[in-house]
Amino acid sequence: xxxxxxAVVLAGAAVAAALAACGGDGATDDMTELTLLTHDSFxxxxxxxxxxxxxxxxxxxxxxxxxxxxxxxxxxxxxDNPIADVMFxxxxxxxxxxxxxxxxxxxxxxxxxxxxxxxxxDPQHRVTPIDFGDVCLNYDVxxxxxxxxxxxxxxxxxxxxxxxxxxxxxxxxxxxGLAFLLATxxxxxxxxxYPWQAYWEDLAANDVLVTSGWEEAxxxxxxxxxxxxxxxxxxxYASSPPAEVIFAEPRPETAPTAVIxxxxxxxxxxxxxxxxxxxxxxxxxxxxxxxxxTFQSEVALNMFVFPANADVALPPEFVEFTIVPTTPLTxxxxxxxxxxxxxxxxWIEIMQ
Amino acid sequence: MTRTVGRVVAVxxxxxxxxxxxxxxxxxxxxxxxxxxxxxxxxxLRDVLGSxxxxxxxxxxxxxxxxxxxxxxxxxxxxxxxxARYEFPGRRLVxxxxxxxxxxxTVVVGTAFLALLGPGGPLGVDLRRTVWAILLAxxxxxxxxxxxxxxxxxxxxxxxxEDAAAMLGAGRWRAFREVTLPLLRxxxxxxxxxxxxxxxTSFGVILILGGFRFSTxxxxxxxxxxxxxxxxxxxxxxxxxxxxxGTLLLVYSRRQARRTVELALQARADTARRPAxxxxxxxxxxxVTMLALLVGSPIAVLVLRSVTAGGSWTISFYRGLxxxxxxxxxxxxxxxxxxxxxxATAATVLALGxxxxxxxxxxxxxxxxxxxxxxxxxxxxxxSAVTIGFGFLVALGRPVDLRTSPWLVPVAHALVAIPFVxxxxxxxxxxxxxxxREAAAVLGAGPGRAWREVDLPIATRAALxxxxxxxxxxxxxxxxxxxxxxxxxxxxxxxxxxxxGQPGAATFGRAxxxxxxxxxxTATAIVLADRFRFGDLGDF
Numbered sequence: 001x002x003x004x005x006x007a008v009v010l011a012g013a014a015v016a017a018a019l020a021a022c023g024g025d026g027a028t029d030d031m032t033e034l035t036l037l038t039h040d041s042f043x044x045x046x047x048x049x050x051x052x053x054x055x056x057x058x059x060x061x062x063x064x065x066x067x068x069x070x071x072x073x074x075x076x077x078x079x080d081n082p083i084a085d086v087m088f089x090x091x092x093x094x095x096x097x098x099x100x101x102x103x104x105x106x107x108x109x110x111x112x113x114x115x116x117x118x119x120x121x122d123p124q125h126r127v128t129p130i131d132f133g134d135v136c137l138n139y140d141v142x143x144x145x146x147x148x149x150x151x152x153x154x155x156x157x158x159x160x161x162x163x164x165x166x167x168x169x170x171x172x173x174x175x176x177g178l179a180f181l182l183a184t185x186x187x188x189x190x191x192x193x194y195p196w197q198a199y200w201e202d203l204a205a206n207d208v209l210v211t212s213g214w215e216e217a218x219x220x221x222x223x224x225x226x227x228x229x230x231x232x233x234x235x236x237y238a239s240s241p242p243a244e245v246i247f248a249e250p251r252p253e254t255a256p257t258a259v260i261x262x263x264x265x266x267x268x269x270x271x272x273x274x275x276x277x278x279x280x281x282x283x284x285x286x287x288x289x290x291x292x293x294t295f296q297s298e299v300a301l302n303m304f305v306f307p308a309n310a311d312v313a314l315p316p317e318f319v320e321f322t323i324v325p326t327t328p329l330t331x332x333x334x335x336x337x338x339x340x341x342x343x344x345x346x347w348i349e350i351m352q
Numbered sequence: 353m354t355r356t357v358g359r360v361v362a363v364x365x366x367x368x369x370x371x372x373x374x375x376x377x378x379x380x381x382x383x384x385x386x387x388x389x390x391x392x393x394x395x396x397l398r399d400v401l402g403s404x405x406x407x408x409x410x411x412x413x414x415x416x417x418x419x420x421x422x423x424x425x426x427x428x429x430x431x432x433x434x435x436a437r438y439e440f441p442g443r444r445l446v447x448x449x450x451x452x453x454x455x456x457x458t459v460v461v462g463t464a465f466l467a468l469l470g471p472g473g474p475l476g477v478d479l480r481r482t483v484w485a486i487l488l489a490x491x492x493x494x495x496x497x498x499x500x501x502x503x504x505x506x507x508x509x510x511x512x513x514e515d516a517a518a519m520l521g522a523g524r525w526r527a528f529r530e531v532t533l534p535l536l537r538x539x540x541x542x543x544x545x546x547x548x549x550x551x552x553t554s555f556g557v558i559l560i561l562g563g564f565r566f567s568t569x570x571x572x573x574x575x576x577x578x579x580x581x582x583x584x585x586x587x588x589x590x591x592x593x594x595x596x597x598g599t600l601l602l603v604y605s606r607r608q609a610r611r612t613v614e615l616a617l618q619a620r621a622d623t624a625r626r627p628a629x630x631x632x633x634x635x636x637x638x639x640v641t642m643l644a645l646l647v648g649s650p651i652a653v654l655v656l657r658s659v660t661a662g663g664s665w666t667i668s669f670y671r672g673l674x675x676x677x678x679x680x681x682x683x684x685x686x687x688x689x690x691x692x693x694x695x696a697t698a699a700t701v702l703a704l705g706x707x708x709x710x711x712x713x714x715x716x717x718x719x720x721x722x723x724x725x726x727x728x729x730x731x732x733x734x735x736s737a738v739t740i741g742f743g744f745l746v747a748l749g750r751p752v753d754l755r756t757s758p759w760l761v762p763v764a765h766a767l768v769a770i771p772f773v774x775x776x777x778x779x780x781x782x783x784x785x786x787x788x789r790e791a792a793a794v795l796g797a798g799p800g801r802a803w804r805e806v807d808l809p810i811a812t813r814a815a816l817x818x819x820x821x822x823x824x825x826x827x828x829x830x831x832x833x834x835x836x837x838x839x840x841x842x843x844x845x846x847x848x849x850x851x852x853g854q855p856g857a858a859t860f861g862r863a864x865x866x867x868x869x870x871x872x873x874t875a876t877a878i879v880l881a882d883r884f885r886f887g888d889l890g891d892f
Contacts, residue, residue, distance in 0.1 A: 062840040064837070073583075083749075173564065211563060213559065215463075216463075220466040244856055
């Protein structure tokens with residue numbers, strides 16, 4: 001190849017210009033800095049983290065790493081040389097995987113006293129519960145009435161009267177999809193007269209629709225919400241009806257969707273200090289902060305989950321427009337860890 | 353002396369870039385996945401090859417990519433011809449609009465396609481979650497690759513060649529088959545190879561439009577790595593995917609190396625004509641209608657949804673973009689646009705600088721090494737985004753920790769964009785007659801000057817086509833960026849994802865409004881790039 005240095009210099013200058021166009025300020029100062037690794041759904045107003053900085057002098061940099069599964073894989077891959085100090089967003093369906101890989105350091109936050117015991121799923125406190133959400137069946141209020149009442153139980157969904165009305169997400173690619181599968185497993189235990197496998201065969205016979213992700217199920221197939229689809233029953237969250245009120249113009253008097261309280265599965269989201277972090281007491285302070293009123297009072301309206309701190313009041317929309325199931329279904333995280341892959345595999349066999 | 357240094361640097365820049373940001377992370381992550389207690393363990397490879405289900409997945413991956421490529425060529429070639437050879441009102445707009453799908457996140461395209469292909473859609477049949485939905489979406493995404501890559505060479509081909517053949521008694525079709533087609537073959541092969549790789553590693557389209565029943569090697573790697581946490585199996589599938597793509601690319605670039613034909617290239621003004629006959633007018637109308645249906649209708653659905661609510665017109669979704677009701681969800685659109693443009697500019701400059709150096713190496717350095725280099729350059733397009741993303745994490749921690757640097761975003765985009773620059777530039781550069789360069793040399797120009805004065809002006813136009821793709825690839829956040837840990841600098845696609853991830857009619861409408869802004873931004877940038885002129889060479 002024959003080129004003149006000028007061409008090369010031009011190309012080099014172009015690369016340098018590109019570097020300059022995007023370079024961070026890279027300024028380092030004396031202030032302690034922490035990196036918080038989260039999933040893409042993490043959302044909290046800047047002012048909240050600024051409040052933490054004012055209190056402690058510690059600045060927090062957010063790093064988002066894709067969906068919850070992707071973030072956990074990243075934390076596991078980098079456990080010898082962690083990319084962050086604290087990680088938020090591992091939930092009870094993935095918890096045992098995180099604990100088996102020893103990516104977290106044990107730390108018992110004093111603020112844990114405000115958190116109900118049933119959310120504290122690791123006795124060694126390697127992770128701290130921050131919020132919870134219930135994956136529940138939602139229905140389009142308009143679609144049901146005198147002719148056909150909304151289903152009340154999981155069993156109702158196999159009734160021919162509700163044929164072709166339900167859309168769910170695949171547990172292999174969707175977090176609420178996995179939670180709903182776990183709900184059915186908790187409700188129709190393996191080895192019983194009517195195990196979950198038989199239940200799903202009945203759902204399939206009743207023309208259940210399976211999508212890969214929540215977005216397609218809720219935005220494109222569900223008839224409530226944005227109103228694009230034709231199916232009035234969907235697997236979503238207990239917090240979805242309040243969101244339908246808050247994110248509607250004009251704001252409606254009543255929620256256009258509602259929750260079926262039977263068959264809800266509780267997801268608990270945790271934060272933990274990553275093994276190998278040099279954050280020390282600052283990292284501990286961040287975990288404490290995530291349980292304070294300042295942080296906890298923001299999770300409901302920003303992430304549409306419920307605060308783990310039981311002393312924090314819920315926004316009025318969460319009180320008025322939804323029901324928090326009193327006895328949601330759960331499965332022990334260790335049991336989920338041991339059986340999750342086999343359950344998903346079996347589910348695929350049944351539904352294919 | 354300086355000449356030698358220049359040459360070494362010119363080769364070194366693309367080689368170091370690819371080595372550092374592609375080969376090394378790839379080897380590192382595959383080694384991590386396939387090492388057990390410090391020893392290489394290839395048993396996952398055996399398990400994968402032994403699984404009838406995964407063999408089925410591999411077969412589906414290959415055939416859907418082949419079918420998508422053929423369909424895209426069938427739609428794209430007539431469109432490339434019409435847009436290259438005829439001058440008609442709106443031609444520039446159509447040429448720019450076909451690239452718009454490139455920037456649309458698959459979850460957005462998914463909602464449009466699910467509406468169009470549902471039982472209530474214009475087709476009247478339910479194609480949702482069938483392989484047809486996947487193939488149509490692939491054509492929608494990729495037709496621009498054919499139109500713009502082939503079109504750039506076509507509009508520069510001397511039409512008198514075909515006229516001469518026609519005069520000698522060959523019919524139009526025969527003249528096309530025996531004269532034009534062989535001359536276009538390098539560009540067609542270029543475009544086809546990109547479309548094949550793109551659809552071979554298709555991910556969002558398969559999941560969203562295919563539903564849970566279809567899976568490709570790419571979706572399988574994703575599920576294995578992030579849902580089942582089976583890194584050895586994910587690494588084994590990646591390795592097989594890589595081996596398949598690598599073999600294909602080597603065969604391709606060896607064939608390409610033998611096929612290059614030098615051409616007398618013309619300025620476009622000399623080759624384009626108005627459609628004068630009824631046949632020409634029918635052809636133009638039919639082609640534009642086809643593009644409007646395939647590319648235009650999903651776009652129209654999205655735009656329509658951004659301006660309607662409950663059956664009446666509204667601009668509330670655009671107004672609501674800045675509203676604070678959504679808390680931290682509401683990324684100020686201005687900030688998202690600025691972030692997107694910064695990343696896209698950086699990625700384009702990186703891709704253009706490195707891609708053009710690479711194109712020069714491939715064009716003038718024929719031989720085995722150049723052939724292999726050509727294949728390696730294309731490889732990122734055919735490599736799993738999950739694998740590259742996680743590879744960055746494993747490999748880029750030392751000596752400088754780049755794993756959470758904002759730089760990784762444009763670098764990841766550039767990896768995917770470089771093949772577009774190379775593929776757009778090489779067919780045109782290879783067609784530049786050597787005697788032009790020789791003439792320059794006879795007149796006393798050194799090889800560098802000859803390149804600058806002869807090749808560069810002609811190649812610039814082609815490079816701009818590549819740059820347009822690079823810009824769009826980055827605006828649309830293609831590649832590994834969903835799987836790298838990145839600072840929370842929300843770009844337009846990230847802001848759209850966030851809105852679509854929340855229930856609420858208004859969040860959906862705002863997502864559509866942001867998608868519309870993203871499309872408008874892209875179309876504007878491409879129209880501007882298409883208008884760019886180099887020196888006094890006219891439309892080159």
